[in-house]
Amino acid sequence: MRALLRIAVVLALLSGAFVLSAQDPESSAPAPAPTEYRSLDALRRGAPLEVEPPAPPMARVENRDLRRQRGWPEQPPTIPHAIDGYQVTTHANRCMVCHSRAGAEQFQAPMVSVTHFMDRDGQVLAQVSPRRYFCNQCHVVQTDAPALVGNEFLDVDAVISRQRER
Amino acid sequence: MAGRLRQRVRSLWATLRSPSVHFSLGFLTLGGFIAGIIFWGGFNTALEATNTERFCVSCHEMYDNVFEELKPTIHYTNRSGVRATCPDCHVPHDWTDKIARKMQASKEVWGKIFGTISTRERFLDQRLRLAQHEWARLKANDSLECRNCHNYDYMDFTRQSPRAGAIHERWLGSGERTCIDCHKGIAHGLPDMAGVPQG
16 A cells, blocks of 8 residues: 555656646747738738738629630639529539530530540540539639739740740 | 117208297398308418418428528528518418318328428438429429519519520520429429439
C-alpha cells in the first residue's frame, strides 16, 4: 500500500513538471502589431476579426438563355439559365428532361454531346454514362456577382495572334 | 322471423305516412328547413376544416415527407408572398368534384390506420404509386388546380424567361400539353422516374 502511494506521488510531481514546461515560453512577450487582414474569404471579406462586416447584396442568377463563349474548346459550357428547384437525385434528373436525346427537340435545348455517352474506355453507351450523371459537377450557373480577383486569361486565338505579331 | 320483420317495417311505414297529430304543418316545414340548414352548414364546416393545410400536415406522414419538401419550393416562399397550400393543388374547387375527392380520401384514412406509409421507407416505397394518382388526376382535368392560379391567357411571355415563353407558347398555347406534363415534382421530391414520360 505504501509503495503504491509513493509511486502515485512521484507520478503527480512528474506530470506537474510537464504541464509547466508545456506552457508558451513567450507568453509574456508583447503581442504582434495588428495588420490589415485581406483574403478571398467570402465570409469576412477583408474585415478585421473584431468587426462584423455588412452583408453584400445577394447575387442574382443570370436567366437570359443566351449561350456564353467558352474559354477553351473542352470547357464545359456554363448554364445560361436559372436551375432553381431542378431535382438531380438518384430518382430523377430534371436537366435531362430537356437535354436528353429524346427531349431536345420538344424543348429546343442543346442535346448533351456524345462524350456524355462514353464510358472511360471510350465505348459509346445507349444512355448517358453514369459518370456524367451529376450535371452540376461540370456545368454551373453564372451570377452577376463581381469577380473577387482579376484574371489575365487569354484564349487560344488571342495567344496565336500575339505570336504572329511578334 | 321474416314475417315479424315485415310486420315491423309495415307499421313504421304506416306511422310515417299518417299525418302529424301534435305539430302543425308550418312548424314541421320550417323546423325541417332550419334543421336542414344546420346539418348542411355543419357538414360543410366539417368539410372545410379538413380542407386546410393545418389538417393535412397534422399527420406525421404528411408533415415529415411532403410538407418538408414543399418548404424550400417557390409555392411555400417567394418574392410576392402568395402561397399555394396543400388543398390548393390537391382538392378541386367545385363542390361535386370536391366531394368525390373527399370520398376517395376516406380510403386514405385506412392507409393511416394500417400504417401504409408510416415510415419514410414505406412512404418512399409507395411514392411512385401515390404520385401517379396525382399525375393522372391532373392530366385528366387539364391541370385545373394549377390553372386556378396560373392562367395561360394572362401569362406575359416577355416577363418569362425566353425558353419558358417559347415553350409555353408552342405546347400550352396549342393545347398539346398541360402543366403537369412538364412540371412534375414542382412541390415535392420525385419518385423513381425511370420510364415516366416527363415532357
